[in-house]
Amino acid sequence: MKKIGIILGLFVALVINANAQAYRSIAVDTVKGANTITIAIPVSFEPNGTLQIEALCTEVGGTSDGTIVLQGSVTGTNYVTITTDQSILECINDTLTITDGGVGIWSLSKTAYNKYRLSIAGTSGDTTKVNVYWDK
Numbered sequence: 001m002k003k004i005g006i007i008l009g010l011f012v013a014l015v016i017n018a019n020a021q022a023y024r025s026i027a028v029d030t031v032k033g034a035n036t037i038t039i040a041i042p043v044s045f046e047p048n049g050t051l052q053i054e055a056l057c058t059e060v061g062g063t064s065d066g067t068i069v070l071q072g073s074v075t076g077t078n079y080v081t082i083t084t085d086q087s088i089l090e091c092i093n094d095t096l097t098i099t100d101g102g103v104g105i106w107s108l109s110k111t112a113y114n115k116y117r118l119s120i121a122g123t124s125g126d127t128t129k130v131n132v133y134w135d136k
């Protein structure tokens with residue numbers, strides 16, 4: 001009976017731990033001046049799955065500004081911008097205007113592409129750090 005209790009306790013602990021931190025972090029990157037960088041989600045997606053992406057902007061120098069958009073690709077080579085006009089994107093705005101402390105969240109009700117990334121365009125005279133998190 002004691003062994004069953006121990007096994008049951010371990011099982012419950014594993015289930016709780018598996019659900020405790022669902023999101024995944026991607027390496028932080030910095031956009032400097034009027035450059036454009038991309039941060040890719042590092043896995044491929046199956047059709048009709050779900051995906052949530054969050055970006056947090058932090059001012060490093062100058063006044064943070066610019067834009068961030070979500071892009072998708074079938075091959076991982078050629079990307080298109082995903083807009084709220086498409087039925088798969090469930091968020092209020094498809095473009096985040098970068099500000100210090102700005103947060104953008106993109107939620108896909110069904111993944112239509114195999115690969116996803118954020119395209120981050122800065123403007124001259126600023127440097128902004130962008131932390132990206134995702135969950136499927």
